[in-house]
Amino acid sequence: MSLTDEPRPQPVDETKVEIKPYTAPAGGWGSVRSLIKSFRREHNPVSGSSVLLKQNKPQGFACVSCAWAKPADPHVFEFCENGAKATTWEITPKRVTPAFFAAHPVRELLTWRDHDLEEAGRLTEPMRWDSGTDKYVPVSWDQAFREIGAELRQLKPEEIVFYSSGRASLEASYMYALFARMLGTNNLPDSSNMCHESTSVALPKTIGVPVGTVTLDDFKKTDCIIFFGQNVATSSPRMLHDLQEASRRGVPIITFNPLRERGLERFTNPQSPVEMLTGSSTRISSQYLQVMPGGDIAAICGVCKALIDSGQVDHEFITEHTSGFDALAESLRNISWPQIERESGLRRSELETVAATYAAAKSCIGIYGMGLTQHRNGVENVQMIVNLLLLRGNIGKEGAGICPVRGHSNVQGQRTVGITEKPDLVPNDKLREIYGFEPPMKKGLNTVEACEGILAGTVKAFVSLGGNFVRAIPDHDRMEPAWRRQRLTVQILTKLNRTALVHGEVSYILPCLGRIEIDRQATGKQAVSMEDSTACIHGSWGQVEPASPHLLSEIRIVAELAKATLTNPIVNWDRWASSYALIRDAIERTYPKRFKDFNKRLFQPGGFHRPLAARERKWNTKTGKANFTVPDSLITDPDVDVRGPDVLRLFTLRSNGQFNTTIYSYDDRFRGIHGTRRVILMHRNDIERLGLSEGNIVTAICAASRPGEAPRQVAGLRVVPYELPEGSCAGYYPECNPLLPLWHHAKESKVPAAKSIPVRLIRT
Ligand SMILES: Nc1nc2c(c(=O)[nH]1)N[C@H]1C(S)=C(S)[C@@H](COP(=O)(O)OP(=O)(O)OC[C@H]3O[C@@H](n4cnc5c(=O)[nH]c(N)nc54)[C@H](O)[C@@H]3O)O[C@H]1N2
Ligand SMILES: Nc1nc2c(c(=O)[nH]1)N[C@H]1C(S)=C(S)[C@@H](COP(=O)(O)OP(=O)(O)OC[C@H]3O[C@@H](n4cnc5c(=O)[nH]c(N)nc54)[C@H](O)[C@@H]3O)O[C@H]1N2
Ligand SMILES: [Mo]
Numbered sequence: 001m002s003l004t005d006e007p008r009p010q011p012v013d014e015t016k017v018e019i020k021p022y023t024a025p026a027g028g029w030g031s032v033r034s035l036i037k038s039f040r041r042e043h044n045p046v047s048g049s050s051v052l053l054k055q056n057k058p059q060g061f062a063c064v065s066c067a068w069a070k071p072a073d074p075h076v077f078e079f080c081e082n083g084a085k086a087t088t089w090e091i092t093p094k095r096v097t098p099a100f101f102a103a104h105p106v107r108e109l110l111t112w113r114d115h116d117l118e119e120a121g122r123l124t125e126p127m128r129w130d131s132g133t134d135k136y137v138p139v140s141w142d143q144a145f146r147e148i149g150a151e152l153r154q155l156k157p158e159e160i161v162f163y164s165s166g167r168a169s170l171e172a173s174y175m176y177a178l179f180a181r182m183l184g185t186n187n188l189p190d191s192s193n194m195c196h197e198s199t200s201v202a203l204p205k206t207i208g209v210p211v212g213t214v215t216l217d218d219f220k221k222t223d224c225i226i227f228f229g230q231n232v233a234t235s236s237p238r239m240l241h242d243l244q245e246a247s248r249r250g251v252p253i254i255t256f257n258p259l260r261e262r263g264l265e266r267f268t269n270p271q272s273p274v275e276m277l278t279g280s281s282t283r284i285s286s287q288y289l290q291v292m293p294g295g296d297i298a299a300i301c302g303v304c305k306a307l308i309d310s311g312q313v314d315h316e317f318i319t320e321h322t323s324g325f326d327a328l329a330e331s332l333r334n335i336s337w338p339q340i341e342r343e344s345g346l347r348r349s350e351l352e353t354v355a356a357t358y359a360a361a362k363s364c365i366g367i368y369g370m371g372l373t374q375h376r377n378g379v380e381n382v383q384m385i386v387n388l389l390l391l392r393g394n395i396g397k398e399g400a401g402i403c404p405v406r407g408h409s410n411v412q413g414q415r416t417v418g419i420t421e422k423p424d425l426v427p428n429d430k431l432r433e434i435y436g437f438e439p440p441m442k443k444g445l446n447t448v449e450a451c452e453g454i455l456a457g458t459v460k461a462f463v464s465l466g467g468n469f470v471r472a473i474p475d476h477d478r479m480e481p482a483w484r485r486q487r488l489t490v491q492i493l494t495k496l497n498r499t500a501l502v503h504g505e506v507s508y509i510l511p512c513l514g515r516i517e518i519d520r521q522a523t524g525k526q527a528v529s530m531e532d533s534t535a536c537i538h539g540s541w542g543q544v545e546p547a548s549p550h551l552l553s554e555i556r557i558v559a560e561l562a563k564a565t566l567t568n569p570i571v572n573w574d575r576w577a578s579s580y581a582l583i584r585d586a587i588e589r590t591y592p593k594r595f596k597d598f599n600k601r602l603f604q605p606g607g608f609h610r611p612l613a614a615r616e617r618k619w620n621t622k623t624g625k626a627n628f629t630v631p632d633s634l635i636t637d638p639d640v641d642v643r644g645p646d647v648l649r650l651f652t653l654r655s656n657g658q659f660n661t662t663i664y665s666y667d668d669r670f671r672g673i674h675g676t677r678r679v680i681l682m683h684r685n686d687i688e689r690l691g692l693s694e695g696n697i698v699t700a701i702c703a704a705s706r707p708g709e710a711p712r713q714v715a716g717l718r719v720v721p722y723e724l725p726e727g728s729c730a731g732y733y734p735e736c737n738p739l740l741p742l743w744h745h746a747k748e749s750k751v752p753a754a755k756s757i758p759v760r761l762i763r764t
Contacts, residue, residue: 229371
């Protein structure tokens, strides 16, 4: 199908658009009102609220929203506005049944918006696309597995991709990765390839572990927090409790973010009756630096330079524990303050203030999110934070450490149990020893490479364990037509989304249980487990009746796919799918240190932490030390040659009314944007300079396209003045993804550079 006749979602009715500055703190009554609205919308007032009491509790279920840590001594309501929205969204009484698909051909559904597709409700039965009627029609589970198995067996293993979004449990993910490897491929890309892969590349090289080193306890003891590019009130709101406690102790919280995010300024705890009644709030950031997007390396260089110049580094730690300090110090001497100021967009005095606050603190935590990882130099960004922390010995001591805030609730855990395209991260010897097969040693495809394979026609089948791949990736207008040329697409989902509609020649939707639902197997009710952002592993029990009697668990679906596809039945997949404790035993055998006494420790209050050498100041790096890194360049996109006064640097954002491609509503409360997502946030001076006015409708065009490439553009964006640096602008993900070229990604990690897209705006 050509680009021009691809059905597109209809724009939302914009008669109710309202844009007004939000001045209240995050949380508070606004958060309660927003929750009540979402309960009403899903018609789920009673069961919703009783289920919420079980959220993030021992013997309860782990929230399906973000990956923030769950305390051992939970609050009465251990959930936030967005966690509660995610719960009501999953346990909605609405259903997408075979009758729904009979009434709506796929071509029609392609005109539905992301929000409307998911809002239609939970999928209830397995479906197969019928080319004659262009509808999804019911298929029995047996037949679906048989046919998918037959299709997969026809293909070479390297032609098949097994994607996972980061929600599936440790048990399901372990089985899924094992299945792919037994078939003969490491093609196991996951959502973290678009997210924290820059972390997974940077941290092992510098501190010898692939994940963050802080625990919740460190938040209680820290003296200083530095926060880069993470929107806590929307993306991990439960962390606001930890920040609020720190702020009350007088701990400085220094924020680097181009946008003034209200949730990073003040917070009223909706679970505190006193704060709610008195309308009081706590400050979050003590210093807010509106860095230019992509300017963090320059900014951190400035802070490091100031520290070194004033002799405020921890020489003892540096000598004993690190390597590469002299090279870093030398390179910082050669970087001038005017260069730093130009690239960061910040003043020398502001960065010197940061250095002074940091130097006065005995311990410091460095927190970061997508604002750092989703850049061409995303890996160097993370390495710069490590530099900053190492200068004062802030790794491997109480109250200190590095804290990448992960996205999906089990994205970190999936990597821990084998979801990776990199064979050197897999315990291949153990797999040989336990299962007696030869694991594939060829590197598999990550997300960007899988897309390249789809464009080139070398990827012929795509199996998704959750997620909404075609909406999450860059370059929608090139990827959607290519996606259709695949032979087979299989989506294991809870809700309908566009990825299932832009199907291959043969296509299946396999509906699964959500984590909040009771999972009954032959040996009784089953628990599953996940790992949070602090490398803490928890169990989770489903609480509500399944959305449909026809749903299977993800584990059962993976088991059946493996049975139908693999010709060599080494594993007794049925036994595993009947008793998940046996899968946990297998995980423990494969990773004996990480998962010691897995079944026994699963439900201890607060979960259990996997061991991390860097927490003990043991450095599993090539040098045996923690490594400083010299940044290659202060410039964000050194190899993307676009200049000109009319080029703006676009960074894509999440709203408070979405979880990734799941759009709960068209309201972004903290940013004061209501009734639309088709906006472009701009500095007032840029609006004027470019001859535009507030409320104009513009088309954004990617300014970095290569010769011969079709123009990348998104039309119908409303100009909204906002507090962000001149020369930058912001818009929502996934609406802006057609502007992001597939090749515009972090150099080593290949995370799409969604926070720095050069664009021009044309008035329409
Ligand atoms: N409610 C909700 N929660 C979520 C999600 C969701 O969509 N909705 N998604 C989940 C997932 S998968 C993830 S990965 C996380 C994402 O959570 P975040 O890491 O918070 O991701 P974003 O919202 O994309 O943007 C992060 C922030 O980076 C800032 N920023 C942009 N560019 C730069 C820059 O160059 N430098 C600096 N310093 N800052 C910059 C933006 O202004 C924004 O405040 O949240 C998870 N939790
Ligand atoms: N421009 C731009 N692009 C981005 C980003 C950005 O900041 N800017 N962020 C990137 C990031 S950080 C990420 S993580 C990706 C997200 O990419 P994905 O993880 O692929 O996308 P999601 O939107 O989280 O997936 C939502 C779908 O998951 C399914 N689902 C929900 N719960 C379950 C479940 O329990 N089991 C199963 N099997 N399915 C379930 C539902 O059917 C739902 O439609 O997007 C990336 N893309
Ligand atoms: Mo993510």
